[in-house]
Amino acid sequence: MAxxxxxxxxxxxxxxxxxxxxxxxxxxxxxAEIALVISNRADAPGLDRARERGIxxxxxxxxxVAREEHERLVADAIEEARAQWVCLAGYMRxxxxxxxxxxxxxxxxxxxxLLPSFPxxxxxxxxxxxxxxxxxxxxxxxxxxxDSGPIVVQRTVPVLDDDTPETLAARIxxxxxxxxxxxxxxxxxxxxxxxxxxxxxx
Amino acid sequence: MAxxxxxxxxxxxxxxxxxxxxxxxxxxxxxAEIALVISNRADAPGLDRARERGIxxxxxxxxxVAREEHERLVADAIEEARAQWVCLAGYMRxxxxxxxxxxxxxxxxxxxxLLPSFPxxxxxxxxxxxxxxxxxxxxxxxxxxxDSGPIVVQRTVPVLDDDTPETLAARIxxxxxxxxxxxxxxxxxxxxxxxxxxxxxx
Numbered sequence: 001m002a003x004x005x006x007x008x009x010x011x012x013x014x015x016x017x018x019x020x021x022x023x024x025x026x027x028x029x030x031x032a033e034i035a036l037v038i039s040n041r042a043d044a045p046g047l048d049r050a051r052e053r054g055i056x057x058x059x060x061x062x063x064x065v066a067r068e069e070h071e072r073l074v075a076d077a078i079e080e081a082r083a084q085w086v087c088l089a090g091y092m093r094x095x096x097x098x099x100x101x102x103x104x105x106x107x108x109x110x111x112x113x114l115l116p117s118f119p120x121x122x123x124x125x126x127x128x129x130x131x132x133x134x135x136x137x138x139x140x141x142x143x144x145x146x147d148s149g150p151i152v153v154q155r156t157v158p159v160l161d162d163d164t165p166e167t168l169a170a171r172i173x174x175x176x177x178x179x180x181x182x183x184x185x186x187x188x189x190x191x192x193x194x195x196x197x198x199x200x201x202x
Numbered sequence: 203m204a205x206x207x208x209x210x211x212x213x214x215x216x217x218x219x220x221x222x223x224x225x226x227x228x229x230x231x232x233x234a235e236i237a238l239v240i241s242n243r244a245d246a247p248g249l250d251r252a253r254e255r256g257i258x259x260x261x262x263x264x265x266x267v268a269r270e271e272h273e274r275l276v277a278d279a280i281e282e283a284r285a286q287w288v289c290l291a292g293y294m295r296x297x298x299x300x301x302x303x304x305x306x307x308x309x310x311x312x313x314x315x316l317l318p319s320f321p322x323x324x325x326x327x328x329x330x331x332x333x334x335x336x337x338x339x340x341x342x343x344x345x346x347x348x349d350s351g352p353i354v355v356q357r358t359v360p361v362l363d364d365d366t367p368e369t370l371a372a373r374i375x376x377x378x379x380x381x382x383x384x385x386x387x388x389x390x391x392x393x394x395x396x397x398x399x400x401x402x403x404x
Contacts, residue, residue: 197331
């Protein structure tokens with residue numbers, strides 16, 4: 001499979017964005033191969049989604065392990081799998097500056113809000129409680145901050161008066177499954193550069 | 203003109219949102235009459251836009267006047283014009299809690315970003331420099347904070363790779379001219395309530 005970029009996906013939960021990425025790769029829409037899926041939780045359903053597709057998995061528990069040690073194990077597994085890009089897909093741990101520096105501008109995350117609004121946990125509930133009339137999702141390069149890196153793609157959804165945080169989250173998730181493969185395809189197939197914080201595609 | 207709500211428009215600049223509101227009122231899309239336009243700058247071009255339409259104007263200079271005194275003059279002019287709602291349209295002064303309390307939930311503002319992202323000055327430039335891929339405008343009720351009140355309407359625009367802050371601002375302005383009349387029409391014609399910060403229309 002020459003020409004395919006090897007990527008590692010890090011997750012902690014159900015792995016719906018992993019599935020969206022894997023299917024986009026299988027359809028040839030993203031010229032990548034998921035070389036490894038890593039979870040900090042051995043019971044993450046996302047690991048099963050990977051196994052079903054024949055994708056190698058690694059459970060590297062984070063509990064009771066010092067962060068530097070845990071991140072060293074994760075980074076070593078990524079490099080052993082010869083993955084050049086790292087895609088966070090519901091990975092519920094903050095990455096240290098040292099980890100981020102090991103994969104410069106090669107770590108991507110998806111966040112269920114229109115950053116810089118509503119960073120951090122429960123972004124959909126934050127947007128709902130704030131009374132935003134529009135929300136969405138953001139695919140961004142990861143820097144050493146929390147949901148603060150340069151933005152690659154954003155997609156919007158309306159927030160409806162009869163929404164609950166759950167119905168809003170479901171609407172956003174549909175857009176995540178479009179936005180993440182689209183952003184990865186752009187990053188892998190087009191020339192791009194940073195101008196300040198702006199991700200500019202040629 | 204029975205049935206028309208009397209509104210006061212406060213501005214400091216060119217008054218393009220005043221024009222959009224006045225035209226929507228003239229077309230019957232917003233059941234309101236602009237009873238008075240107030241500017242803190244006597245040379246604001248928006249005052250000419252009002253005069254052209256036969257709308258009463260008041261220039262109440264803010265420079266060199268204590269804020270409480272200036273706001274008292276503005277509030278007195280609004281009440282003398284028997285305006286029940288106050289629409290801020292590029293009014294470049296923060297309103298004090300005392301002023302806001304004088305017109306509870308009857309002051310509306312439009313902001314050229316998707317709040318809570320990019321409050322404050324030069325919101326379009328902030329969004330551009332941050333590298334947001336989506337921005338837009340927000341019509342919100344005014345509380346004692348800066349661009350922090352409950353949101354009524356938001357409309358989005360894409361941010362393009364070849365945008366400048368100026369081309370982005372022009373694209374947002376088009377949506378402001380749609381959003382502001384739409385929000386005012388909703389507030390004046392439909393039952394609504396606040397649930398926490400959420401503006402809910404019945």
